[in-house]
Amino acid sequence: MMITSGNVLGLNARNRLFLSSNKKEGRRxxxxxxxxxxxxxxxxxxxxxxxxxxxxxxxIMDFPWEDLPENFVLKPSKGFGGQGVVIVKKRAKWAGEWYxxxxxxxxxxxxxxxxxxxxxxxxxxxxxxxxxxIEERIxxxxxxxxxxxxxxxDIRVVVFNKVPVAAMLRLPTRESQGKSNLHQGAIxxxxxxxxxxxxxxxxDGQFIRFIPDTKRKVNGLKIPQWDKILTLAVKAQETxxxxxxxxxxxxxxxxxxxxxxxxxxxxxxxxxxANLAPLKKRLERVEGLEVKDTEHGVxxxxxxxxxxxxxxxxxxxxxxxxxIWENVKIVTxxxxxxxxxxxxxxxxxxxxxxxxxxxxxxxxxxxxxxxxKIYKSSLGEEKRQVINLTFFLAGRKIETIANIxxxxxxxxxxxIGRRDLEGFLIKPERN
Amino acid sequence: xxxxxFLNQQLGxxxxxxxxxxxxxxxxAHGYSLEVLLLLLLLPLAITLVALARYLVGIQGLGVFTPVxxxxxxxxxxxxxxxxxxxxxxxxxxxxxLLLRKLKIHFIAKMALVLLLVCLxxxxxxxxxTKFNTTSLFNSALxxxxxxxxxxxxxxxxxxxxxxxxxxxxxxETLILSxxxxxxxxxxxxxxxxxxxxxxxxxxxxxxxxxIGQFTGLRMxxxxxxxxxxxx
Numbered sequence: 324m325m326i327t328s329g330n331v332l333g334l335n336a337r338n339r340l341f342l343s344s345n346k347k348e349g350r351r352x353x354x355x356x357x358x359x360x361x362x363x364x365x366x367x368x369x370x371x372x373x374x375x376x377x378x379x380x381x382x383i384m385d386f387p388w389e390d391l392p393e394n395f396v397l398k399p400s401k402g403f404g405g406q407g408v409v410i411v412k413k414r415a416k417w418a419g420e421w422y423x424x425x426x427x428x429x430x431x432x433x434x435x436x437x438x439x440x441x442x443x444x445x446x447x448x449x450x451x452x453x454x455x456x457i458e459e460r461i462x463x464x465x466x467x468x469x470x471x472x473x474x475x476x477d478i479r480v481v482v483f484n485k486v487p488v489a490a491m492l493r494l495p496t497r498e499s500q501g502k503s504n505l506h507q508g509a510i511x512x513x514x515x516x517x518x519x520x521x522x523x524x525x526x527d528g529q530f531i532r533f534i535p536d537t538k539r540k541v542n543g544l545k546i547p548q549w550d551k552i553l554t555l556a557v558k559a560q561e562t563x564x565x566x567x568x569x570x571x572x573x574x575x576x577x578x579x580x581x582x583x584x585x586x587x588x589x590x591x592x593x594x595x596x597a598n599l600a601p602l603k604k605r606l607e608r609v610e611g612l613e614v615k616d617t618e619h620g621v622x623x624x625x626x627x628x629x630x631x632x633x634x635x636x637x638x639x640x641x642x643x644x645x646x647i648w649e650n651v652k653i654v655t656x657x658x659x660x661x662x663x664x665x666x667x668x669x670x671x672x673x674x675x676x677x678x679x680x681x682x683x684x685x686x687x688x689x690x691x692x693x694x695x696k697i698y699k700s701s702l703g704e705e706k707r708q709v710i711n712l713t714f715f716l717a718g719r720k721i722e723t724i725a726n727i728x729x730x731x732x733x734x735x736x737x738x739i740g741r742r743d744l745e746g747f748l749i750k751p752e753r754n
Numbered sequence: 755x756x757x758x759x760f761l762n763q764q765l766g767x768x769x770x771x772x773x774x775x776x777x778x779x780x781x782x783a784h785g786y787s788l789e790v791l792l793l794l795l796l797l798p799l800a801i802t803l804v805a806l807a808r809y810l811v812g813i814q815g816l817g818v819f820t821p822v823x824x825x826x827x828x829x830x831x832x833x834x835x836x837x838x839x840x841x842x843x844x845x846x847x848x849x850x851x852l853l854l855r856k857l858k859i860h861f862i863a864k865m866a867l868v869l870l871l872v873c874l875x876x877x878x879x880x881x882x883x884t885k886f887n888t889t890s891l892f893n894s895a896l897x898x899x900x901x902x903x904x905x906x907x908x909x910x911x912x913x914x915x916x917x918x919x920x921x922x923x924x925x926x927e928t929l930i931l932s933x934x935x936x937x938x939x940x941x942x943x944x945x946x947x948x949x950x951x952x953x954x955x956x957x958x959x960x961x962x963x964x965x966i967g968q969f970t971g972l973r974m975x976x977x978x979x980x981x982x983x984x985x986x
Contacts, residue, residue: 329984331972331976331980331983331984333970333971333972333973333976333980334812334973334976335809335969335970335971335972335973336970336971336972339968339970340970404917406917433858436858439860440860440861443860443861443862444861445861506917506920507917528979530982595980595983596979596980596982596983599982599983600983601980601983
């Protein structure tokens with residue numbers, strides 16, 4: 324009954340195997356939005372500005388609410404799942420009155436009262452006392468406007484061992500009242516890590532292909548400044564190393580670009596459904612890798628977890644037939660194409676390339692090496708490098724990763740493994 | 755029948771295999787009730803069941819102790835009256851909260867006010883109860899009713915306001931869990947086993963706890979949640 328859990332990450336495995344890498348101080352930090360913001364600011368990472376902080380009822384009463392801008396967000400510092408957040412949309416006709424996301428009117432009195440409720444701990448994690456604060460509202464990028472009812476979408480990136488392992492665009496809906504938390508009824512949309520293009524959508528545990536009440540597809544949206552987003556997510560973890568398994572919520576400001584909204588020490592699991600990709604294998608894949616710097620972490624993520632758009636390619640071009648021996652064009656370090664003889668080898672998973680050839684083509688530079696692994700075999704220990712490789716097979720561009728191997732005495736300097744053969748049919752007879 | 759087994763139990767000298775039985779006999783000899791002692795020993799089993807439901811099935815309910823507390827309440831009221839009572843209390847509480855929705859006063863003060871109205875709201879039921887001659891239920895179970903009111907308060911005010919969908923689900927799950935725990939606590943078979951082999955039972959519960967505690971597989975409900983992923 325519970326044998327084939329496979330590579331899907333369940334709550335038990337998350338809590339016992341991965342959340343254990345989140346230390347107490349890190350959790351304390353992530354659980355307080357104010358502490359998080361202070362630290363981010365200190366590390367010069369962008370985060371939306373705070374307009375006011377309320378630690379006592381007196382401060383709420385003394386605050387000049389009339390002077391608040393056109394729109395803003397009132398939040399509990401220790402809230403979770405978007406509870407207790409009030410998003411103010413715009414000023415109403417009279418001073419001291421604003422419209423909320425659903426068009427209802429809110430007065431200074433209402434806001435004061437809500438702030439008091441926050442202080443009393445109604446929305447905090449353990450019902451303990453809390454601090455309320457007002458945050459500026461972010462102006463969203465135009466391309467998102469048609470995808471959300473109101474409110475700002477954000478991007479959740481799960482980072483483990485300084486490598487982003489999954490990302491999800493969270494789109495607020497009418498039901499979620501402009502909030503981007505899935506528990507409040509927002510839509511989660513999986514995002515391909517290599518390109519920043521959206522893939523699948525989930526809403527309330529159901530898979531959706533269109534934004535409800537519209538004819539807009541959830542997939543195929545390219546999120547702008549994708550590299551910056553991934554880089555920022557990795558930087559967040561470098562700032563808080565005590566959170567090994569971290570969910571980073573990033574919002575895209577129209578002018579200022581990606582900004583960190585908050586950090587999450589217990590990132591949820593629905594991101595797996597949104598990406599239709601199990602997380603456990605990805606996490607295990609990344610665990611223990613030596614990640615040199617931010618850029619290296621992003622590079623590993625992009626090569627390891629790129630979505631295979633093979634289905635779409637197949638739909639457009641049909642299935643291509645190839646033979647065992649094929650001439651492929653490898654893209655060299657200076658972006659030229661060089662023809663190389665390759666063997667199609669369905670017995671191998673990863674593609675491998677000869678060391679000397681790789682060096683000659685200029686793709687063995689340190690900046691192109693993803694990692695070095697030590698394999699133990701009957702012949703003793705062997706160090707094997709893994710690099711990024713781009714080549715054209717039967718006219719189709721394949722961006723992948725490849726093992727470096729000594730293939731000097733073999734018939735071809737390149738073998739192509741199963742990993743890169745999706746959408747091809749292989750004719751087994753001799754050429 | 756339990757008494758009979760108890761009286762016929764032959765125990766040798768104190769040892770690892772009979773220390774609990776010895777302790778039970780000692781306690782009964784000093785005037786403690788056998789019923790209560792067995793209940794005490796069955797409680798860990800009931801909580802283990804709650805843990806099992808959470809980590810292996812995925813039923814969370816409202817925490818660990820609420821369902822067991824409710825099960826203890828059901829022991830004195832009976833399960834059907836107990837469940838009915840809880841639903842009635844919850845209904846009153848939700849109604850009162852809806853009634854007081856517009857009133858903007860501090861959270862805890864409001865909770866106290868809700869409680870006040872709920873307690874008052876009980877009088878019509880007492881009236882009704884006299885009509886059906888079930889007064890004994892209310893008299894014998896005043897403390898249990900108080901516990902149910904407090905649990906209902908938590909559901910209605912705290913959980914429902916935070917996230918209605920989750921609260922309803924958690925409540926249904928709690929009712930399932932508390933019924934399960936009730937059957938553990940009231941089962942004659944389990945009591946008899948606890949009386950006959952308490953040491954083995956306790957050891958079994960401890961082993962089960964450790965096993966559940968280390969389980970990292972998917973919960974049964976997660977198989978449904980991630981069914982599309984698992985198909986791949």
